[in-house]
Amino acid sequence: MQIVIALFDRFTALDAVGPHQVLHHLPGADVIFASERERAVTDESGTLTLRADAAFADVPRPDILVVPGGPGQADQMTPGPLQDWLIAADKTSTWTTSVCTGALVLAGAGLLAGRAATTYWLALPELARLGAVPKRERFVFDGKYLTGAGVSAGIDMALALAGRVAGDDEAERIQLAIEYDPRPPYQSGSPATARAELVEKFTAASRFARTAG
Amino acid sequence: MQIVIALFDRFTALDAVGPHQVLHHLPGADVIFASERERAVTDESGTLTLRADAAFADVPRPDILVVPGGPGQADQMTPGPLQDWLIAADKTSTWTTSVCTGALVLAGAGLLAGRAATTYWLALPELARLGAVPKRERFVFDGKYLTGAGVSAGIDMALALAGRVAGDDEAERIQLAIEYDPRPPYQSGSPATARAELVEKFTAASRFARTAG
Numbered sequence: 001m002q003i004v005i006a007l008f009d010r011f012t013a014l015d016a017v018g019p020h021q022v023l024h025h026l027p028g029a030d031v032i033f034a035s036e037r038e039r040a041v042t043d044e045s046g047t048l049t050l051r052a053d054a055a056f057a058d059v060p061r062p063d064i065l066v067v068p069g070g071p072g073q074a075d076q077m078t079p080g081p082l083q084d085w086l087i088a089a090d091k092t093s094t095w096t097t098s099v100c101t102g103a104l105v106l107a108g109a110g111l112l113a114g115r116a117a118t119t120y121w122l123a124l125p126e127l128a129r130l131g132a133v134p135k136r137e138r139f140v141f142d143g144k145y146l147t148g149a150g151v152s153a154g155i156d157m158a159l160a161l162a163g164r165v166a167g168d169d170e171a172e173r174i175q176l177a178i179e180y181d182p183r184p185p186y187q188s189g190s191p192a193t194a195r196a197e198l199v200e201k202f203t204a205a206s207r208f209a210r211t212a213g
Numbered sequence: 214m215q216i217v218i219a220l221f222d223r224f225t226a227l228d229a230v231g232p233h234q235v236l237h238h239l240p241g242a243d244v245i246f247a248s249e250r251e252r253a254v255t256d257e258s259g260t261l262t263l264r265a266d267a268a269f270a271d272v273p274r275p276d277i278l279v280v281p282g283g284p285g286q287a288d289q290m291t292p293g294p295l296q297d298w299l300i301a302a303d304k305t306s307t308w309t310t311s312v313c314t315g316a317l318v319l320a321g322a323g324l325l326a327g328r329a330a331t332t333y334w335l336a337l338p339e340l341a342r343l344g345a346v347p348k349r350e351r352f353v354f355d356g357k358y359l360t361g362a363g364v365s366a367g368i369d370m371a372l373a374l375a376g377r378v379a380g381d382d383e384a385e386r387i388q389l390a391i392e393y394d395p396r397p398p399y400q401s402g403s404p405a406t407a408r409a410e411l412v413e414k415f416t417a418a419s420r421f422a423r424t425a426g
Contacts, residue, residue: 014234014391017261021227021364024258031260040264045237047244048230049264051253100392121392138396150392151234152368160398172401172408176415178227179313179334179363181402182395183351185373188385189394195385202389 001165003031004062004089007041007052008082010072015099016050018154019066019161025174026166034059036081044070056085061092064161068154069100069120071207077108086111095161097146099154106147107132115142120150121191122208152189155180214378216244217275217302220254220265221295223285228312229263231367232279232374238387239379247272249294257283269298274305277374281367282313282333284420290321299324308374310359312367319360320345328355333363334404335421365402368393 003023005016016033024031035041035052042049067086076082086109090096098106103119106112107130117132117140118124124134139148139157141164148157159180163171188194194202203209216236218229229246237244248254248265255262280299289295299322303309311319316332319325320343330345330353331337337347352361352370354377361370372393376384401407407415416422 012234013230017226017230020258020261021225024260031258033261045233045244047237047266048233048246049266051262051264053260053262138394139398149394152391152393152395155365156396156398163398168399169411172399172411173415175397175399175401176404176407176411178365179402180365180395180397181351181362181406182365182393182397183369184388184393184395185352185369185376186381186385186388188388189392191389193394194389198382198385198389202386 001026001028001030001064002059002062003029003064003066004059005031005033005066005068006082007033007035007050008072008076009041010044010070011041011068012070012100012151013043013048013050014151015068015070015102015154016066018152019099019158021178022155022158022162022174023064025177026162026170032059044072056081060089062089063093064095064097065089065093067098067102067105069098069102069104073101073104074207076105083109093144095144095146097148097157097161099148099157100150103127103132103147104130112145115145116140117142117145117147118149119147122203122206126208214239214241214243214277215272215275216242216277216279217247217272218244218279218281219295220246220248220263221285221289222254223257223283224254224281225283225313225364226256226261226263227364228281228283228315228367229279231365232312232371234391235368235371235375235387236277238390239375239383245272257285269294273302275302276306277308277310278302278306280311280315280318282311282315282317286314286317287420289318296322306357308357308359310370310374312361312370313363316340316345316360317343325358328358329353330355330358330360331362332360335416335419339421
């Protein structure tokens, strides 16, 4: 079972590594990071560099494809290596998935038209503009399309996918393997639970400031 | 504020990337992945390679040091580049931290003698044998030592650290930035909540089989 995680400059590392950490535990999983060519790809912070071990051309027919988000998503919204690969790979994929603003890339490629989907909380209005039906959920299944909310949601999304692919027992085994028993020391992980003043300031400072809300 | 995350062969990627995703958002943070030399370092799965941008010798006095775990931890329990660096860097660090079996490396270096600490659930007996006082908690502070439980616990640990370093407001901002509002689709993330049969099978198959329980 080939699982390809797409990388692009200024991606958000946890968007990609959260699902990797879950999915590489699946029996028979062959997880591959890919980009337009084999290269080192640096994240949004400029301080984390992951190696893309394959070019998109090397992995034309993944069983599962995962598109992370991050500030670099804005450069992936028009035809180019990632979009071209996505559109072609989606024709034969079993699952087409995203984390965070990776959903905007899927939507930009025309893959989420009329479909229920989620994304980073600040990007939900943008997802609607791109033709999807935005849902404020941790992850959303619509047929073979599975989209996760922001950044850390890739872990929840991938566990749900593991359950669909390999059964509940296997997903539970993986959850135990990664001791995923979250205990956030604050309750500020969603605009619904964070202080209103923080949400307001954060929204105003974000790259979605003009489109959010 | 220099934050150094140590890398070694067959580390667990989320142990390192979870804290990175939180800590790089801290004001003034300069996060650096380091190993015995600048090199590409491959994780436990063999499918994820992170670049260590510095040698340990380049970063002798980090403000915060983070030691991840993973199967490769077993090769880091005796004097060598990582242990030597840890022991020296700990003398001037503000915070010395670990995720998962990274705590065993700290303990092996003699840094947790008599201290309350936690680690991956299967490794708690081993942590005790190494002289620490094991706690079954998500993360444990003891003075400047902060240890997280297994794998995904690095996110919780790093948010708690962010609060100590930069204040609750800043930690809450980061939690919102990474939309850390976990919703595990299963309740199997701890031996206390997973099915007993699964815990038993998992324990028997683990590298801690002889020492656990």
